[in-house]
Amino acid sequence: MGPLTVLAASADRQALVPMAAGYLILMSALALGLRLLYRPRATQAEPGQSPGPSPAGSRRRSGWAAQARHVTGTVVGGYLLLMAVVVAYYYAVARVGPGFLDSAVTGTALLIGLAAPVFAAASWLAERLRRRRGRPACHPPVPGDLLPRREASMARHPLIGYLAWAVLFGALFAWEGLALAQVSGVPSLSDVVRVIMRYPAGRWALFALWLWTGWQLFIHRWPGHAGTA
Amino acid sequence: MARYPLIGYLAWAVLFGALLAWEGLALAEVSGVPTLRGVFRVIMRYPAGRWALFALWLWAGWHFFIRGWHFLLRA
Numbered sequence: 001m002g003p004l005t006v007l008a009a010s011a012d013r014q015a016l017v018p019m020a021a022g023y024l025i026l027m028s029a030l031a032l033g034l035r036l037l038y039r040p041r042a043t044q045a046e047p048g049q050s051p052g053p054s055p056a057g058s059r060r061r062s063g064w065a066a067q068a069r070h071v072t073g074t075v076v077g078g079y080l081l082l083m084a085v086v087v088a089y090y091y092a093v094a095r096v097g098p099g100f101l102d103s104a105v106t107g108t109a110l111l112i113g114l115a116a117p118v119f120a121a122a123s124w125l126a127e128r129l130r131r132r133r134g135r136p137a138c139h140p141p142v143p144g145d146l147l148p149r150r151e152a153s154m155a156r157h158p159l160i161g162y163l164a165w166a167v168l169f170g171a172l173f174a175w176e177g178l179a180l181a182q183v184s185g186v187p188s189l190s191d192v193v194r195v196i197m198r199y200p201a202g203r204w205a206l207f208a209l210w211l212w213t214g215w216q217l218f219i220h221r222w223p224g225h226a227g228t229a
Numbered sequence: 230m231a232r233y234p235l236i237g238y239l240a241w242a243v244l245f246g247a248l249l250a251w252e253g254l255a256l257a258e259v260s261g262v263p264t265l266r267g268v269f270r271v272i273m274r275y276p277a278g279r280w281a282l283f284a285l286w287l288w289a290g291w292h293f294f295i296r297g298w299h300f301l302l303r304a
Contacts, residue, residue, distance in 0.1 A: 022285060029278030033271035077276060078283025085284065107295035108287050115290075157263040161255075165268045168251060172244050179237075187233040192241050193293050207294060214286050217269060218279075 014094040016180050018085060023173045027166055034162055074218055075112060082108060118211055119219050126220060 086104040090096065172189075179188035196202040248265075255264040272278040 022281075025281045026272065026278075026285070029272045029275060029281050030268065033274040033278060036274055037271060073276065074279045074283050077280035078287060081280045082284035082287050085288075103296060104291065107291045111287060111290045111295065157267070158261045161261045161263045162268060162271065164251060165263070165265070168244075168248055171247075175240060175244060185234045185237050187237045187241070189241070190292070191233065192238060195238070197293070203294075210286075210290050210294070214290075216266075217273075217286065218283060 014089075014096075016177055017093050018089050019173065019176060019180065021085070023170070026169070030162065030166060034159065037156060038159070071219060079108065079112070115211060115214055119215050122215050123219060 083105065087101065090101055175186065176189050179186040179191070193206065196206060251262065252265050255262040255267070269282065272282055
């Protein structure tokens with residue numbers, strides 16, 4: 001076994017820590033969201049949001065501005081969170097290589113720069129299609145007005161349904177954990193993706209899937225967006 | 230590229246198949262089964278949840294498409 005192989009194996013094992021942390025952070029966010037969802041409606045209030053309605057005219061005027069603020073907040077917050085995790089991983093867990101931090105800062109910024117025009121074009125196209133089908137133009141409401149409509153549109157399923165999703169994702173993370181712990185015969189998700197990306201068509205398909213997921217999650221299906229009700 | 234027994238890759242296929250099957254039940258409106266979108270909406274109700282999910286999405290893009298110069302162009 002050469003020194004590079006040993007280094008890669010060591011880095012894989014050290015990746016267990018941020019992977020487990022990522023799962024815990026996601027599950028904590030799910031638990032907090034469920035706590036809010038199952039709280040009696042009279043006491044529900046979004047953190048940092050005023051429950052009072054605003055005039056319809058100002059809602060229409062500020063709808064897109066509100067969505068822009070919402071998306072910008074998500075992008076900046078998520079980027080800074082990822083950078084914090086990457087820097088902590090580099091200095092506290094594993095110094096994986098000299099270009100690691102540079103790649104993290106510039107590579108993720110490049111991806112955001114690539115995704116932004118694609119998301120803008122997809123949103124413009126979705127809006128045009130909606131108008132062509134005769135549906136009213138989509139004016140995203142301001143965040144302060146979202147709560148009652150969001151409560152009405154967000155279905156409350158039995159807790160066991162959400163727990164099943166947590167278990168399924170837990171199984172994915174556990175299998176990845178076994179792979180990172182170098183258990184014999186268990187490929188990591190990166191190994192699986194590498195097999196798919198051996199061919200250009202696979203790479204393009206995966207990149208398109210990644211972009212589509214981001215657009216659906218953070219732009220098109222943002223909580224409270226009129227198209228989600 | 231490391232070679233693993235086929236069963237290792239099949240296990241991944243089964244896990245993702247289970248996710249898709251559960252989502253299928255939700256889309257078929259089987260009682261008590263929330264969709265994946267519903268779960269993400271619950272997670273994204275707090276800013277911290279939105280940031281965590283965005284960070285995870287961005288990390289996936291960086292890890293799979295940027296690191297190691299696999300980004301789209303290399304054959």
